[in-house]
Amino acid sequence: xxxxxxxxxxxxxxxxxxxxxxxxxxxxxxxxxxxxxxxxxxxxxxxxxxxxxxxxxxxxxxxxxxxxxxxxxxxxxxxxxxxxxxxxxxxxxxxxxxxxxxxxxxxxxxxxxxxxxxxxxxxxxxxxxxxxxxxxxxxxxxxxxxxxxxxxxxxxxxxxxxxxxxxxxxxxxxxxxxxxxxxxxxxxxxxxxxxxxxxxxxxxxxxxxxxxxxxxxxxxxxxxxxxxxxxxxxxxxxxxxxxxxxxxxxxxxxxxxxxxxxxxxxxxxxxxxxxxxxxxxxxxxxxxxxxxxxxxxxxxxxxxxxxxxxxxxxxxxxxxxxxxxxxxxxxxxxxxx
Amino acid sequence: xxxxxxxxxxxxxxxxxxxxxxxxxxxxxxxxxxxxxxxxxxxxxxxxxxxxxxxxxxxxxxxxxxxxxxxxxxxxxxxxxxxxxxxxxxxxxxxxxxxxxxxxxxxxxxxxxxxxxxxxxxxxxxxxxxxxxxxxxxxxxxxxxxxxxxxxxxxxxxxxxxxxxxxxxxxxxxxxxxxxxxxxxxxxxxxxxxxxxxxxxxxxxxxxxxxxxxxxxxxxxxxxxxxxxxxxxxxxxxxxxxxxxxxxxxxxxxxxxxxxxxxxxxxxxxxxxxxxxxxxxxxxxxxxxxxxxxxxxxxxxxxxxxxxxxxxxxxxxxxxxxxxxxxxxxxxxxxxx
Numbered sequence: 001x002x003x004x005x006x007x008x009x010x011x012x013x014x015x016x017x018x019x020x021x022x023x024x025x026x027x028x029x030x031x032x033x034x035x036x037x038x039x040x041x042x043x044x045x046x047x048x049x050x051x052x053x054x055x056x057x058x059x060x061x062x063x064x065x066x067x068x069x070x071x072x073x074x075x076x077x078x079x080x081x082x083x084x085x086x087x088x089x090x091x092x093x094x095x096x097x098x099x100x101x102x103x104x105x106x107x108x109x110x111x112x113x114x115x116x117x118x119x120x121x122x123x124x125x126x127x128x129x130x131x132x133x134x135x136x137x138x139x140x141x142x143x144x145x146x147x148x149x150x151x152x153x154x155x156x157x158x159x160x161x162x163x164x165x166x167x168x169x170x171x172x173x174x175x176x177x178x179x180x181x182x183x184x185x186x187x188x189x190x191x192x193x194x195x196x197x198x199x200x201x202x203x204x205x206x207x208x209x210x211x212x213x214x215x216x217x218x219x220x221x222x223x224x225x226x227x228x229x230x231x232x233x234x235x236x237x238x239x240x241x242x243x244x245x246x247x248x249x250x251x252x253x254x255x256x257x258x259x260x261x262x263x264x265x266x267x268x269x270x271x272x273x274x275x276x277x278x279x280x281x282x283x284x285x286x287x288x289x290x291x292x293x294x295x296x297x298x299x300x301x302x303x304x305x306x307x308x309x310x311x312x313x314x315x316x317x318x319x320x321x322x323x324x325x326x327x328x329x330x331x332x333x334x335x336x337x
Numbered sequence: 338x339x340x341x342x343x344x345x346x347x348x349x350x351x352x353x354x355x356x357x358x359x360x361x362x363x364x365x366x367x368x369x370x371x372x373x374x375x376x377x378x379x380x381x382x383x384x385x386x387x388x389x390x391x392x393x394x395x396x397x398x399x400x401x402x403x404x405x406x407x408x409x410x411x412x413x414x415x416x417x418x419x420x421x422x423x424x425x426x427x428x429x430x431x432x433x434x435x436x437x438x439x440x441x442x443x444x445x446x447x448x449x450x451x452x453x454x455x456x457x458x459x460x461x462x463x464x465x466x467x468x469x470x471x472x473x474x475x476x477x478x479x480x481x482x483x484x485x486x487x488x489x490x491x492x493x494x495x496x497x498x499x500x501x502x503x504x505x506x507x508x509x510x511x512x513x514x515x516x517x518x519x520x521x522x523x524x525x526x527x528x529x530x531x532x533x534x535x536x537x538x539x540x541x542x543x544x545x546x547x548x549x550x551x552x553x554x555x556x557x558x559x560x561x562x563x564x565x566x567x568x569x570x571x572x573x574x575x576x577x578x579x580x581x582x583x584x585x586x587x588x589x590x591x592x593x594x595x596x597x598x599x600x601x602x603x604x605x606x607x608x609x610x611x612x613x614x615x616x617x618x619x620x621x622x623x624x625x626x627x628x629x630x631x632x633x634x635x636x637x638x639x640x641x642x643x644x645x646x647x648x649x650x651x652x653x654x655x656x657x658x659x660x661x662x663x664x665x666x667x668x669x670x671x672x673x674x
Contacts, residue, residue, distance in 0.1 A: 076471050077538070102538070134413050137569035137601045196538040201414070201439070203537045203573035229576075230622035232474035236540035236577030243572045264474045270622045281615055285567035285607045 003098075004031045004061040005071040006086055011037055011054065012045045016155055017100060018071025020184040022049040024163045031061045032071070033086060048325070058089040070099040073183060075263055077102030077126070087111060096121040100183020102197065125186045126194040128206065135204035140246035140287050142215025147336055148247035148289070149225040150279050152269050153262055154234065156255040157324070158225040159184050161295040164324040165251065166222040168333045179210050179223040181241060196226060196237045203240025211245055220337060223247065229278055232264050239282070246287035249336060250279055252317055255297040256309040272316035293332040294321030340435075341368045341398040342408040343423055348374055348391065349382045353492055354437060355408025357521040359386040361500045368398045369408070370423060385662070395426035407436040410520060412600055414439030414463070424448060433458040437520020439534065462523045463531040465543065472541035477583035477624050479552025484673055485584035486562040486632070487616050489606050490599055491571065493592040494661070495562040496521050498632040501661040502588070503559040505670045516547050516560040518578060533563060533574045540577025548582055557674065560584065566615055569601050576619070583624035586673055587616055589654055592634040593646040609653035630669040631658030 005022070007015035011034040022029055022042060029052045032042055038056035042049065055061060058068060068090035074080065079101055087097055087105075091114040097105055105111050105122040115122050139146070147165065149158040162178055162185070169176035178185065180192030198206045207223070214221055223245045227234030252275060261267040270278070276291045283289040294317045298306035306323060314321045320331040342359070344352035348371040359366055359379060366389045369379055375393035379386060392398060395405060405427035411417065416438055424434055424442070428451040434442055442448050442459040452459050476483070484502065486495040499515055499522070506513035515522065517529030535543045544560070551558055560582045564571030589612060598604040607615070613628045620626040631654045635643035643660060651658045657668040 102536070135570035137604065196536070198537050199439070199533075200535050200537045200540045200574050200577060201533040201571060204570050229619065230580070232580050232583075232623050233472035233541050234538060235580045235619075236573040237537050239566075239576035240537060240573030243567070243569050246569075267474065267623060274618075274622075278618055281611075281618065282566065282572075285611075286569050286604060 001027050001066045002030050002064055003027045003067045003069045004033055004058060004065055004090070005029055005069050006033045006083060007071045008034050008080070008083060009036050010034070010072045015072045016159070017073055017184040017187065019046055019049070020159055021069060021071060021187055022046065025188045027069070030065050031055045033058060033061070058086040065095055067096040067098055069187065070097070070101060073100060079103040088114060091115050091118055091120050094118045094120060096123060098123045098125065098187065100126045100187065100194065102126060126183050126197045128193055128198045132198055132202040132206045132209065134201055135208045135244050139208045139211040139215070139244060142211055144215045144218045144221045145249070146211060146215070146221045146223060146245055146247045147249045147251060148223040148242065148245050149251045149253050149295070150238070150242070151225060151228045152252070152254040152272070152275055153228050153258060154231065155262060156258065157253045157295055157297040161251060161253050161324050162222045162224040163188065164329060165333065165336065168329045169220050169222070169337055172333065172337065174220055174337055175218045176220040176222060177214050177218045179207070179214065179221050179245070181207065181224045182226055185224040195241055196234070200236060203237060204244030207241050207244030229282065230270060231261060232267060242279070242283055243286045247283065247289040248287070249292040250283070250289050251293045251295055251332070251336070252276065252279070252291045253295045253297070254313065256301055256306065272313065276317055291317050291319055293319050293335040295324050295332070296321050298323045298326060338364050338403045339367050339401055340364045340404045340406045341370055341395060341402055341427070342366055342406050343370045343420060344408045345371050345417070345420060346373050347371070347409045352409045353496070354410055354521040354524065356383055356386065357496055358406060358408060358524055359383065362525045367402050368392045370395060370398070395423040402430070402432055404433040404435055406524065407434070407438060410437060416440040425451060428452050428455055428457050431455045431457060433460060435460045435462065435524065437463045437524065437531065439463060463520050463534045465530055465535045469535055469539040469543045469546065471538055472545045472581050476545045476548040476552070476581060479548055481552045481555045481558045482586070483548060483552070483558045483560060483582055483584045484586045484588060485560040485579065485582050485626070486588045486590050487575070487579070488562060488565045489589070489591040489609070489612055490565050490595060491568065492599060493595065494590045494632055494634040498588060498590050498661050499559045499561040500525065501666060502670065502673065505666045506557050506559070506674055509670065509674065511557055511674055512555045513557040513559060514551050514555045516544070516551065516558050516582070518544065518561045518563055522561040532578055533571070537573060540574060541581030544578050544581030562590070566619065567607060568598060569604060579616070579620055580623045584620065584626045585624065586629040587620070587626050588630045588632055588673070589613065589616070589628045590632045590634070591650065593638055593643065609650065613654055628654050628656055630656050630672040632661050632669070633658050635660045635663060
């Protein structure tokens with residue numbers, strides 16, 4: 001499938017869905033749409049992913065193209081009205097539109113009627129299935145080892161780490177699968193439940209259902225974590241995933257030098273040691289999971305500073321760690337499989 | 338308003354909504370409906386609440402009656418089809434029906450059409466408002482002291498403790514209000530948001546919105562807690578309330594002699610000391626709340642055993658505790674106000 005990825009004003013640093021799709025999805029990305037970077041190319045901004053031109057609007061996306069994918073997810077998950085002309089242009093050209101927003105395309109009358117007119121599909125991947133329920137406390141019984149990525153904050157690399165670990169485990173000959181819990185993971189894997197969108201009472205149950213669906217067919221399940229256990233807004237999601245997944249092991253993800261909660265700057269991050277204690281302490285009554293490895297996003301640091309930061313991080317978690325996009329992943333994988 | 342309260346097969350021990358309404362709401366309860374206890378009276382089972390006959394079905398509820406209230410909330414919040422004849426009988430007699438289930442009466446075609454025919458209202462108190470969003474991390478800024486009840490499990494007395502503390506604070510001359518987060522609290526107070534039913538991402542935000550709505554008009558807000566921070570199914574709700582409310586103080590609620598999670602018996606409860614550490618440790622990065630008092634449900638114990646259990650519980654939490662329905666609440670209130 002050939003897709004254009006919308007990322008107005010956010011590419012690449014605040015467009016994690018766009019970057020995740022460029023890096024891991026099977027889509028052929030024909031353009032990234034960001035009016036602030038029009039005229040550049042994807043690899044001018046992000047090395048090591050598929051390349052494509054960056055254009056100012058859907059009107060400049062070349063044929064053939066099958067779908068427009070909304071590649072940004074602002075805090076709150078709303079639809080930015082400045083994107084409307086691009087969505088309308090895509091539908092007018094017969095393209096499907098794929099989004100992972102809390103705002104559903106299928107609830108927008110203008111989109112729905114134009115999609116019907118042009119025989120296009122509006123795919124809201126953040127709309128959870130209707131058959132969810134409360135957890136039965138049974139995820140721990142599956143055959144697979146369950147590995148959950150947990151974070152010190154949002155946007156520190158949990159999804160990326162999950163994808164890289166699963167890819168490395170497969171490359172090492174293991175039967176491994178990803179359990180996608182957020183819009184990007186779902187777009188990449190083609191299935192999954194947007195846990196942040198389910199009814200609060202069903203948070204753990206929705207994760208449990210995915211674990212039980214896949215758990216006896218694989219040696220390892222890598223569960224995409226969300227948020228952080230001390231996030232003022234999103235900790236409920238994190239906690240529900242922790243207890244719903246009943247992980248056997250945790251991988252702590254952190255961005256080097258981040259010391260305040262992004263978007264909630266009055267709140268400093270606790271120490272790494274405190275995070276380890278909080279996650280392990282909270283998991284313990286439900287599943288005996290410890291932090292067995294770490295993933296440190298060092299993209300803002302030079303090589304020497306990055307290596308120093310990794311040494312400090314490994315010492316704080318008392319386990320091997322790496323930057324999964326920059327350095328070797330073998331020691332971290334070894335600690336897990 | 339004159340109401341009949343449905344509690345088939347569950348009254349009183351597993352009918353906490355029914356008992357909460359009998360104890361705290363302004364409704365005049367004309368009958369409790371429980372086919373297993375028909376012929377008895379409420380006060381045969383529960384001392385110290387308003388009395389009413391227990392009948393087998395709505396057909397035996399005397400006139401006049403304004404509403405049928407569903408007073409039980411099974412795990413999962415489903416509608417038990419054995420209740421249907423009572424709901425239909427109530428609607429046929431022109432009564433409103435009030436429920437706090439995950440299953441919405443307003444989604445049931447038979448109920449909707451009969452309600453329309455008889456000009457009755459179907460009130461689903463567990464349906465959250467449409468205007469919720471993510472927390473902005475601002476609940477800590479309100480003038481009121483915010484006190485949150487937290488528990489070692491579901492159904493250990495968080496709602497009851499919240500109501501008794503608010504009542505005692507008012508009796509002592511303070512401006513105090515309850516922040517209702519569950520169906521029973523909402524039915525009693527006549528407002529509130531069913532936190533377990535909101536979108537997971539909005540869990541903290543929904544609590545924050547209530548705190549900010551009331552926080553500058555009162556000296557004390559008593560927030561009704563939900564679930565437990567280590568509950569395999571419901572911990573997401575608990576965690577979202579903890580961080581969304583940004584409490585100044587916590588009151589730990591526990592049922593004496595409970596040692597396993599109700600309905601999830603493979604999971605033993607951690608020690609009381611561990612709960613204190615987990616709740617305080619998890620709250621700390623967002624608000625500096627400590628456990629300042631405890632509430633112990635001793636209803637299954639004789640007086641001597643209850644008093645011994647209270648001494649042990651006070652020692653474990655290192656703070657004063659009481660059974661709010663059985664013993665004096667003054668020392669506990671003193672620790673809070």
